[in-house]
Amino acid sequence: MSNIGFSGVGSGLPVDQIIKATVQAEAAPLKRLQSQRAQTQAQISAYGQMASRLNSVRDAMRDLRGMDKFQQLSAQSGNDRAFTAKADHLAGATNGNYNVTVHSEARNFRFTSDALDENFRLENEIEINGEKIGPKNGQPWDLDRLRSEINKHPGLRDTLSANIINDGDGNRFLVLNAKETGADGVFEVDGISGNKNYNDDPTELNARIEIDGIMATSSTNTFTNVITGVDITLTQGAGSLSEANRTSSLQVSRDDKAIRDNIDKFVKAYNDLIIHLNEAKKGALAGDNTVRSIEDQLRRELFTPTGDDPANLLSMIGIETYVDRNFEPGQATSSRNGTLQTNSAKLTQALNDDFDRVAFILGAREDDDGANGYAARFADLAQQLTTTTTQNGQLSKGLIQIRREGLQSEVRRIDDRIDSTNMRLDLLEERLYRQFNSVEGLIANFNSTGSYLGQQLSSLPGYTRPGR
Secondary structure: OOOOOOOOOOOOOOHHHHHHHHHHHHOHHHHHHHHHHHHHHHHHHHHHHHHHHHHHHHHHHOOOOOHHHHOOEEEEEOOOOOEEEEEOHHHOOOOEEEEEEEEEOOOEEEEEEOOEOOOOOEOOOEEEOOEEEOOOOOOOEOHHHHHHHHHHOOOOOOOEEEEEEEOOOOOEEEEEEEEEEOHHHOOOEEOOOEEEOOOOOHHHHOEEEEEOOEEEEEOOOEEEEEEOOEEEEEOOOHHHOOHHHHEEEEEEEEOHHHHHHHHHHHHHHHHHHHHHHHHHHHOOOOOOHHHHHHHHHHHHHHOOOOOOOOOOOHHHHOEEEOOOOOOOOOOOOOOOOOOEEEOHHHHHHHHHHOHHHHHHHHHOOHHHHOOOOHHHHHHHHHHHHHOOEEEOOEEEOOHHHHHHHHHHHHHHHHHHHHHHHHHHHHHHHHHHHHHHHHHHHHHHHHHHHHHHHHHHHHOOOOOOOOOO
């Protein structure tokens, strides 16, 4: 508003107070607009949080959507000090029990030169792994120079490293270590004599294990797909264990824990959404029809069975709906009302007795089994509510997306009305000050004229002032 100030010098009236009271009375619509704006912003925020929770539901469905997600396997080593393992059903792993014996870990190839005294000088180039290295200008290299040049050579530094060992008796040894383990790390050295750390066959450097009497080798300590879909990794130091501790069992079986963890993630994400809806209905989204529509769609999917069997509901596998049984008309229901709770014993029994049915109810996909399970349906619903999707070849905006865009447009309209109201109040204040200025000017002129006339009259013969 305007910063004009005026004190009613001529009239003695409290002009500033009069104008301030008048403008405040006219500003009543502004307060209503500001209140509407705050309420609309709160609704936008509530829908933003709702969209976030729907996205969490969609993400939680990712690990349950598809029957293949229920074929997860775990590979359990009987002795982690010897080896660990992991199984991948997508790579073809199946249930099985095996005996695994660790015979040796993978070693790095090492070349050790013959003893060299302190007077050693390299006068000609040598060849290491096909790379020539050495003096070219007639200036011999000592052993330290040779080690340094090998380590910084662009063709060698990623393949091997060079070191010098002193035996304390004046002898020095150039030691070249491969950076890659096993036979794959072996390299050739020409031009300098020495020894290798294997006898006749470089595969002696490979890791070796025995699986049910069958020998397997690997240039690293990881045996990839050594059993179909199963990787076995030797634990550091496994080759040094006692013979009895080198042999252990390996069990590949269905990973019920991972499956239950994924079910728990779904239940939590769904419950976070329902609790937010229940809280929002008591606050920013009270009476909002969009909320009721979203609840209806969620409830419809929750009580729609998978496939043709009406018993294929979540409750069949121990995932039950919480109902606030203490609710009385006129009272607010619990925020947990409508959430899911897992009957652990019932879910365990379902996994043990009818696992395929659990997988179908939750994970079925229309392209695989002619029906969509809960994971697919909830994921699709969350996608449809929050984003623009394509339906029957046409783009369709999500219900929450439409509502948020409508509320954002409303905020812009309110902002425009607030701006115009502020401008109108500023103009009103300026006009009132101008009008009071004019009145005060007239009053000041009248006072001045009256004073002049009084002086003139008092000078006339026979004039007596009143009261004398």
